[in-house]
Amino acid sequence: MPRPPSALAAGLPTGPAEPATAAEARRLQPALAARVVAEDALGAVRVLGGADVSTLRFDPTRTVHAAMVTLDAASLAPLAEAGATRRGGLPYIPGLLGFREVPALVEAFQALPVKPDLILVDGHGLAHPKGLGVACHLGVVLDRPTIGVAKSILVGDVAAPLGPEPGAQAPLVWQGRVLGVALRTRRGANPVYVSIGHRVSLPTALRLVQAALRGGRLPEPTRLAHRAAGRLRLAAQAGAG
DNA sequence: GCGACAG
């Protein structure tokens, strides 16, 4: 079955046309959310991707530094990384994070020499009031499998208390729907919240995230992407200042 | 009107 062209190819937001205002972004969300594929539509995952951005705390120019890293899925060894810097987009607004981060992430993705089979994104995917967390947003725009791994809850509640041991998990429920899973990845650390981004089911997402853990609270791909984005920002500041 | 609110 042929899949519809990517949002990028279709000229949908974040690519050719980016919203300049929050109101405009909100109007664009339903069309993007409708393109999310919540089932497994991916091949063997050999190259893992990680995505994150770093910003200055108070920045009138609204500069975002994005990093995309790739790792060998089996060994979790780093393969490559790429960065991109964009400015003048939307500020951080809960629920509209994708519009702020995706443009720079797409640019970083395009700079990667080898494309990841699946991307772990720092932030929620489906666990979002409009079903369009940054992980879904990025996945739809690139038409690539993505998973959201967030460090705190945007919407919903954890259905049951989590045990202290790594691997403990419980559904993240909102309005009677299971949007994701709270997962304890490390003893003594707060859980992370896993939700689907695009072209992956929740059970598969959970399995892949657990396979990407290497003893830290965050899976390796997003952990490395976080580091890379931070370095990119610091280097840019040093070079500009 | 009040409280919540990824990064």
Place this chain on the structure above:
DNA sequence: ATCTTGTCGC
């Protein structure tokens, strides 16, 4: 998100 070194604890 970011400001930030050492330090308390398993």
